[in-house]
């Protein structure tokens with residue numbers, strides 16, 4: 526298995542461009558099924574989750590051709606309604622194809638998804654919405670079967686905020702008969718980007734960015750050219766890296782308004798943060814001040830930056846607290862950070878962090894995508910060598926990560942073969 530070797534401490538210094546957002550690109554790829562005709566997507570990140578979603582679409586008959594490094598052309602003129610199970614099991618977002626299939630073809634047969642183990646990943650809210658739109662839904666042997674002659678617009682009020690359920694019900698409703706109102710929706714920028722993509726294809730959606738979306742069903746959607754929004758989680762990861770390593774990093778071509786919660790926390794931690802129209806610069810200030818932060822649905826502090834933030838607060842001058850309110854299984858990174866010298870304790874869903882002067886390099890194992898990113902950042906701040914396994918998780922959501930970190934001065938390399946046991 527490949528591993529990543531990081532040598533530290535090395536300050537990150539320089540400029541980097543944000544990639545297209547994984548969590549916008551995945552539902553937009555799924556929604557391309559709704560178009561009758563050619564869809565050309567730009568700023569498509571070259572990450573394994575995109576390749577998995579592409580494999581699922583191709584397994585259903587979609588034709589896909591890369592037109593450039595980050596440019597993808599899709600032909601969705603003939604699609605079957607059963608997704609390849611072995612791929613669906615690899616990624617939670619695979620379930621995003623359910624809504625478009627149901628909307629376009631009146632049926633969807635999707636196995637319950639797999640993916641990063643952050644705790645239970647149910648889809649009950651997705652299925653509740655499909656039923657409200659008139660679908661009959663059964664599940665057996667781990668496969669969900671949804672059927673509907675014609676979806677009919679309805680009022681869907683989510684009992685809890687869910688990014689996945691908001692996406693799927695939005696995509697299912699755009700071809701339904703009549704009006705659909707979605708209430709208590711997730712407001713993540715990736716949902717706004719998906720809604721904007723659907724509107725570009727001819728859908729009628731209003732309320733983007735609010736907790737209430739209103740959809741007027743249309744008879745069909747047409748092909749479109751669309752550029753995916755910048756990845757706020759990737760941008761935030763680089764900016765936290767600047768603060769942790771005592772460097773200065775500018776992330777260009779990003780949307781500062783999408784990471785306002787992170788910017789506030791970095792400033793509270795004493796870091797110098799400059800914000801422009803489409804860039805954010807973090808210049809590290811020592812010592813890092815301890816803070817208290819809780820994750821929350823957007824515009825709150827994103828759960829996808831929890832491990833990276835804890836890695837930074839592990840180097841603060843004092844005691845910090847992070848409260849994880851979304852995923853019960855988000856804490857697998859904690860013991861790996863402790864191996865690097867962090868002093869933290871997890872109790873219930875709270876992480877109590879006592880800052881240390883410096884981390885010391887050690888072999889660690891990435892248990893999920895964002896944990897892997899946090900371990901790489903910690904390795905760059907640590908004294909000595911950090912060997913990270915489980916990097917297939919990192920490849921799910923960060924494109925060309927080593928090269929891009931090396932361009933910022935990191936001493937990082939991917940070892941394709943297992944490291945020979947020391948004699």
Ligand code: EPZ
Nearest residue numbers: 548618645646647648649650651687688689690828829851
């Ligand atoms: C999306 O996951 C993101 N993934 C996650 O990013 C992100 O952490 C999460 O939203 C929260 O922001 C993608 O966009 C591909 P949810 P999703 O539905 O859609 C519960 C990353 O690292 N729930 O908002 O699965 C669920 O158990 C990934 O890029 C139900 O109870 O998130 C969880 O506790 C990790 N029933 C909470 O809601 C449902 O039907 C949030 O889930 C659906 C969800």
